[in-house]
Amino acid sequence: MYIDKDGFPTVNQPPEVTSDVGESGVALGEKSKPFTLSYTVTDGDGDPMTITEKVNGVALAVRENVATGTELTVQCLSEKELFQQILNGENTLVLEADDGKTSTDWTATFTKNVTGAVLSLTQPLTADDTITVAALTLEGSFPADMSLSVKLTNNALDETPAWENCTDIQRGESRAFVHHAFANKTAARGFAFNYKITAARGESGTGGTLTMIGGVIG
Structure with missing residues (x-):
C-alpha cells in the first residue's frame, strides 16, 4: 500500500524492468569491449520513472521522467568512455527503476577482461x-x-x-x-x-x- 499526498492509502503498481538477454540475475559472460544491452521499463500506473544504471554500486548514468514502455540501452556498457571506467574482473550491473513510490532492480553480472x-x-x-x-x-x-x-x-x-x-x-x-x-x-x-x-x-x-x-x- 502507498499513502498518497492527501494521506489516503492506495495500491501502487511497481515499475518493471525486462530485457531480451534474460531475467534479473542473468550472467552475461566475459566482455573485452563495449557492448549493447537493451532493456524496457514499464509502469502499470503510467507513472514517469527515474532510471539509474549502476555498476558495483556506483551510479554511472541517470535518466529522469522516462515514460512507461520506453526501450533503453545501458549507457555505461555501450559508451566507450563509461566502459573504460569499469575495472577488469567480476562486475554487477543494477538497473533501478523508481516511479517515486516504489523501485525495482534488475541485475546482471559480467566479467570485464580488456588486455x-x-x-x-x-x-x-x-x-x-x-x-x-x-x-x-x-x-x-x-x-x-x-x-x-x-x-x-x-x-x-x-x-x-x-x-x-x-x-x-x-x-x-x-x-x-x-x-x-x-x-x-x-x-x-x-x-x-x-x-x-x-x-x-x-x-x-x-x-x-x-x-x-x-x-x-x-
Missing part, C-alpha cells in the same frame, strides 16, 4: 608548415613481454592519412621513446599530426600502465 588498448589524439595538432619529424615520450609501466606499436602521421586531416610505422622505439620499464622522420611530404588539407599507439599484454598476462604521452613535432 589491450589503442590510443590517439581526439583532435590532430595542426601546423603552418611541413611536419618533417616527431618525437614522443611515453611514461608508465611496460612489462617485458607486452606488445607496443606506434604509428604517426603528418597529414591527419586528409581523408586517408599516411600512417607511418615507427621502428625506432626505445623501451624501458617506466619509459618509452619514439623518434621518427616522416617520408610523407604532402597534405591536401594542411599538415596535422596524430599518433596511434597500440599496446597489449603478453603471454604472462602482466598488465601495464600508460600515465603520460608527451612530445614535439618539427
Whole structure:
C-alpha cells in the first residue's frame, strides 16, 4: 500500500524492468569491449520513472521522467568512455527503476577482461608548415613481454592519412621513446599530426600502465 499526498492509502503498481538477454540475475559472460544491452521499463500506473544504471554500486548514468514502455540501452556498457571506467574482473550491473513510490532492480553480472588498448589524439595538432619529424615520450609501466606499436602521421586531416610505422622505439620499464622522420611530404588539407599507439599484454598476462604521452613535432 502507498499513502498518497492527501494521506489516503492506495495500491501502487511497481515499475518493471525486462530485457531480451534474460531475467534479473542473468550472467552475461566475459566482455573485452563495449557492448549493447537493451532493456524496457514499464509502469502499470503510467507513472514517469527515474532510471539509474549502476555498476558495483556506483551510479554511472541517470535518466529522469522516462515514460512507461520506453526501450533503453545501458549507457555505461555501450559508451566507450563509461566502459573504460569499469575495472577488469567480476562486475554487477543494477538497473533501478523508481516511479517515486516504489523501485525495482534488475541485475546482471559480467566479467570485464580488456588486455589491450589503442590510443590517439581526439583532435590532430595542426601546423603552418611541413611536419618533417616527431618525437614522443611515453611514461608508465611496460612489462617485458607486452606488445607496443606506434604509428604517426603528418597529414591527419586528409581523408586517408599516411600512417607511418615507427621502428625506432626505445623501451624501458617506466619509459618509452619514439623518434621518427616522416617520408610523407604532402597534405591536401594542411599538415596535422596524430599518433596511434597500440599496446597489449603478453603471454604472462602482466598488465601495464600508460600515465603520460608527451612530445614535439618539427
